[in-house]
Amino acid sequence: MSSRRPSPSPQKKAVALKRVDGEPLNRTDIQYDVLFNIFNDTHDVFTDPYPSHDSPARKITFRDLYLKTIQHSPKATKALKDKMSDSPMFAEDFAMLALLVNVGRVNTTMSFFPEMKTAIRTYHPIPALQRTAGNLQDAPRIKHILKSTILDNDHGNPPSTPADILARVKSGQVPSTTVMNLVFVFANHSTPIGHLHFGDNLDFIDLFLRENISSVSRARAFLWLCYHYLESPLASSDDDYDDDGPSNPFADSRRGNTPTFMYLSDSEIGQENVDPENEKVLGQKLVAQRAEILKTQGAKETVKQGKPLDGIVIGDEEDESPISGAKPKVKRAAPGKAKSTTKEAKEKKAASAALRRSRLKEKAKGQESPPQLISIRNINTSINYNLGLMRKSTIAYQAKHLNMPVSNNITANVTPHTLLALLSLQPLLSITETIVCQPEV
Secondary structure, three states: OOOOOOOOOOOOOOOOOEEEEEOOOOOOOOHHHHHHHHOOOOOOOOOOOOOOOOOOEEEEEEEEEEEHHHHHHOOOOOHHHHHHHHHHHHHHHHHHHHHHHOOOOOOOOOOOOOOOOOOEEEEOOOOHHHHOOOOOEEEHHHHHOOOOOOOOOOOOOOOHHHHHHHHHHHHHOOEEEEHHHHHHHHHHHHHHHHHHHOOOOHHHHHHHOOOOOOOHHHHHHOOOOEEEEOOOOOOOOOOOOOOOOOOOOOOOOOOOOOOOOOEEOOHHOOOOOOOOHHHHHHHHHHHHHHHHHHHHHHHHHHHHOEEEEEEEEEOOOOOOOOOOOOOOOOOOOOOOOOOHHHHHHHHHHHHHHHHHHHHHHHHOOOOOOOOOOOOOOOOOOOHHHHHOOOEEEEEEEEEEHHHHHEEEEEEOOOOOOOOOOOHHHHOOOOOOOOOOEEOOO
């Protein structure tokens, strides 16, 4: 058996798109023309994996196969299914994005709706795939939908290697697996799949990366692979007249041959994946919309946090409640309910002033202290029950600075309400302090 030449680029390819937060993904980034040719192919050759009970499985296009499998995912929400049914345009856009997630081109750090708040993902408009007002969600949710797809006759784990999938289809199980699982397997075995079917110079993922190969031929090669592993594994045979089994409709003239790749010149590359002017305008609009949302969210967070109490951020005012048995999260007050009174605000201001005076005294002694984060523990149980009865208390506590061995005794007049706010900071430090509360005489 002849040995294969090593790949000219043995390094691992950078598959996932890398963009800064807020940067749009254009047609070149997502190789839109490849996606368009995949989802607009008109060959009705794939077996419907979810036929109606009263009729045998019919043959459908790849587009219908992919969309139908998404809609049968147990993790697809009713809202998503309804939107896909009501808007074929949104359904196709969502399916194209899902395929990019499927092959690993879009990783799970990306989000595609401007209201996204989490800091662990980045927002990216995709004007070519946002032709409607539908919510494209984010990559982790999309991947979860794809991973949960399963065939009705699947029992146990789905096949995880190309050999497992071929064994199924050769045994007569058609389709051999879900189209999503098939693409995940292709992506996980990108180099072996590419070298087996396309030669040493191409990996599977190159079908979604290589700009110097025409989009039409890359799309056709992808569809050839899907048919080969889902419907018929028949490879080229020395007997050109061997008619056992169906031929691959995406093959070239000789049955079983993979499609021929058409290589492009630099000028021809520039004619593919061209962003129309309306998509450029939409991208700028979505970026501006995201910036405005971030500005509004930032203003709301500032209001929530309130003013720092000498290094202690109290946060939103909360309803007073006994400490014992209180849950970590306190339910917010109703919108119309007053959150604080003028008297309480004055008392908080007095407590803040007392802490500032203490720090000024330390500076005068040559002991400049950093901002304090207070952790209060060892509260007497009886205090827990009496807090609700106190109109005002004198709170004396000992706080150790983070980087200084000295301790400071600080006394301030606070209400039980403010004390509860201080107690909410308890997990911030491992230092143990003590607190004593006495009713005001």
